[in-house]
Amino acid sequence: MIETRRPKLELLSREFVERIIDEGLTLLERHGVLVENAEALDLLTAAGARVDPSTGMARIGRPIIEAALATAPPSVTVYDRSGGRAFTVGGDEVHFDPGSAGVTLLDHDTRTQRQASAADLAAFYKLTETLEHLHFQSTCLVPADVPSRVADAYRLWLGLVLSEKPFVTGTFRVEGFRPMKDLLAAVRGGESGLRARPLAIFDACPSPPLKWSNLTAQSLVDAARAGVPSELISMGMTGATSPTTIAGTLVQHVAESLSGVAIVQLAAAGAPVIFGGSPSSFDMRHGTTPMGAMETMMIDVGYAQIGKALKLPTHAYMALSDAKVNDAQAGFETGLGAVLAALAGINVVSGPGMLDFESCMSLEKLVIDDGLCAMAYRLIEGVAQRDDPIALGVFDGFRPGQSFLTHPHTRRWYRTEHLPAGLADRDPYEAWAAAGGTTIVDKAHDDVARRLGRYSAPPLAGDLRRDLDGIMSAYARSSGVPAPALPAA
Amino acid sequence: MTLSKAEIFPRMSEAIIAGDREAARALAEEAAGAGFDLLEVVDKGYLPGLRKVGELWEQGEYFLPELITSAEAMKAAMAVLGPALNRGPAGSRRAGRIVIGTVEGDIHDIGKNLVASMLQAGGFEVFDLGADVKLERFVEKAEEVGAGTICLSALLTTTMAAQKRFIGLLRDRGLRGKYKVLVGGAPASRRWAEEIGADGYAENAVAAVNLAKSLAGGS
Structure with a gap:
């Protein structure tokens, strides 16, 4: 049998990749990166970086980055809440998760956005739990009805109560890390259990150009020490906060990300760290950051290739759209992103369900996008040789005019080779018109209701629920806000 | 040799349209040195350029980089003219x-x-x-x-x-x-x-x- 080729997209030549990495390293060495966090600066200083204490600029020499790359693991394995199901974040594995973190929800009936609530977030968690092509959850909304001081921990607490899947999340303030780590450790029965089986990935965004804020640098340090994977979200905007050329933005992306890798490895050698991002092609007319622009996707695919060359796991914000409603733009931008991300072998792809420059989530879009993810997965499975000979055997005894519909070979393989339609319309016109002439968005709306109706919370073992509630309540108390409750269904 | 108003005003406008900060500043200094009425310099020299930039933006000819570069050129000119204007008649900063x-x-x-x-x-x-x-x-x-x-x-x-x-x-x-x-x-x-x-x-x-x-x- 001929080995199946996994189709793969590599945008840059090897020479170009090496050149971009080289310039990124030179940039860190000569210009440096601004670090607004004392602990991270101490770590960098101790490692031999030239730190200007008056400004916080750290010029990081190549040996420091090379040492960091030598200890950074090439892949991270995350586990679901039960600890039974493992997901490799590395190699060319692809895991989709909902985009994050929106603040509005697109209302299907009115086609307008409204502020997201904790109940909306719960609906997304439940829906994501039922969607098989979304391997991870993300804390995808910032609920307006939860006190902002505890919102980061609240989102994770709610998710751990409602879902079995691993999480992509992050802190909103430095104090948020501790209770979030405690929630995760509680699920694992302790910190060593969490270290052995990571349950959540923490996003940390440098501020372009070339800066780590106090919050994000602290998150890197804290997560590294707890063995929690950090996902570096460098996000240059071409011509605004990074060079306008795609390659120029990639140089900055490398410098920002590798300084993050260094901080993580200096805090705890061997700690998991993911080379991710949310850069964008900056729209020079509207001053916006289109995630659905082809150039944005080219930057994503480009840095992912560089991340792979550096032997690091990768992430990108793809499979999302800037459209304001679930229209054709929402579909094509999301579809292009899902396919390109899968072809590029990006390990964590955050985006499904998301609209409007990463600000709005749609339940209907989430189920539509799950179908897109299924198609992307199908594509990267490639074309396999199922039989040997490939087809000659099928034609043995074949009579003129005979069809393949009843052929045993068809029943043997069609379900493996071909995906069902899902929500996509494949009716003949008359049947479509007779059934009400609905669009995929209408069908998705019904599907959301069906799925939410079918959802039941995966049970938590023993006293875990009580423990999680206790951690959340204590954090709320120490933050001076009332203990948040589960939103009413 | 000092330029006349008829010569200098179009140049001021052009400096703004081109986003030429250095030229915008130098022309402002020249006008101040020549003792021109600075309100007139702003109104007839620089503002027509800024209006043109606005038109080019509206027409989709100019994008943010041009817009901001022109605004920076305007600021460079106003940095020269502003202090002198503020010393002049009240209300010269008309917009608020x-x-x-x-x-x-x-x-x-x-x-x-x-x-x-x-x-x-x-x-x-x-x-x-x-x-x-x-x-x-x-x-x-x-x-x-x-x-x-x-x-x-x-x-x-x-x-x-x-x-x-x-x-x-x-x-x-x-x-x-x-x-x-x-x-x-x-x-x-x-x-x-x-x-x-x-x-x-x-x-x-x-x-x-x-x-x-x-x-x-x-x-």
């Missing part, structure tokens, strides 16, 4: 005073800088408080300098709530009627401005200047 900043918890300032530049170029005296600005500080500064308008920027959906809190803060102090409050930033919208009781929202920097002017004129 504006306090602007990105709200607390939010470090994004590109959009805000852009609006600040355009407001400045549009003739406002702009007090830019930077990013991550405590709400209290906006009020303090506005009171201190006697501003008529306060502009709050927020890029994050998590920080836009501060724009709403600011309106409440002004109300609590009994100062709501004293200031026009404009909100902007990626997550903001006209509806958001209405919802929180702000005086206005503009979708881009050019629209922000027009809005600020119409509000200032109407007060």
Whole structure:
């Protein structure tokens, strides 16, 4: 049998990749990166970086980055809440998760956005739990009805109560890390259990150009020490906060990300760290950051290739759209992103369900996008040789005019080779018109209701629920806000 | 040899259109040195250039890099002419005073800088408080300098709530009627401005200047 080729997209030549990495390293060495966090600066200083204490600029020499790359693991394995199901974040594995973190929800009936609530977030968690092509959850909304001081921990607490899947999340303030780590450790029965089986990935965004804020640098340090994977979200905007050329933005992306890798490895050698991002092609007319622009996707695919060359796991914000409603733009931008991300072998792809420059989530879009993810997965499975000979055997005894519909070979393989339609319309016109002439968005709306109706919370073992509630309540108390409750269904 | 007004005014306009900061500054110095009426220099030399830039933007010829570079050139000229104008007859800063900043918890300032530049170029005296600005500080500064308008920027959906809190803060102090409050930033919208009781929202920097002017004129 001929080995199946996994189709793969590599945008840059090897020479170009090496050149971009080289310039990124030179940039860190000569210009440096601004670090607004004392602990991270101490770590960098101790490692031999030239730190200007008056400004916080750290010029990081190549040996420091090379040492960091030598200890950074090439892949991270995350586990679901039960600890039974493992997901490799590395190699060319692809895991989709909902985009994050929106603040509005697109209302299907009115086609307008409204502020997201904790109940909306719960609906997304439940829906994501039922969607098989979304391997991870993300804390995808910032609920307006939860006190902002505890919102980061609240989102994770709610998710751990409602879902079995691993999480992509992050802190909103430095104090948020501790209770979030405690929630995760509680699920694992302790910190060593969490270290052995990571349950959540923490996003940390440098501020372009070339800066780590106090919050994000602290998150890197804290997560590294707890063995929690950090996902570096460098996000240059071409011509605004990074060079306008795609390659120029990639140089900055490398410098920002590798300084993050260094901080993580200096805090705890061997700690998991993911080379991710949310850069964008900056729209020079509207001053916006289109995630659905082809150039944005080219930057994503480009840095992912560089991340792979550096032997690091990768992430990108793809499979999302800037459209304001679930229209054709929402579909094509999301579809292009899902396919390109899968072809590029990006390990964590955050985006499904998301609209409007990463600000709005749609339940209907989430189920539509799950179908897109299924198609992307199908594509990267490639074309396999199922039989040997490939087809000659099928034609043995074949009579003129005979069809393949009843052929045993068809029943043997069609379900493996071909995906069902899902929500996509494949009716003949008359049947479509007779059934009400609905669009995929209408069908998705019904599907959301069906799925939410079918959802039941995966049970938590023993006293875990009580423990999680206790951690959340204590954090709320120490933050001076009332203990948040589960939103009413 | 000193240029005549007829020679120098078109050059000033061209410097703004081309976004040539150095030329804009040098021409302003030359005009000041020659003892020209500086109000006339602004009105007939620089402002026609700025209007043309606005037209080019509206026509889709100019994009943000051109717009901002031209605004920077205008600022360079005004840096020379401003002090002399301020020494001149009162009211030379005709458009009014504006306090602007990105709200607390939010470090994004590109959009805000852009609006600040355009407001400045549009003739406002702009007090830019930077990013991550405590709400209290906006009020303090506005009171201190006697501003008529306060502009709050927020890029994050998590920080836009501060724009709403600011309106409440002004109300609590009994100062709501004293200031026009404009909100902007990626997550903001006209509806958001209405919802929180702000005086206005503009979708881009050019629209922000027009809005600020119409509000200032109407007060």
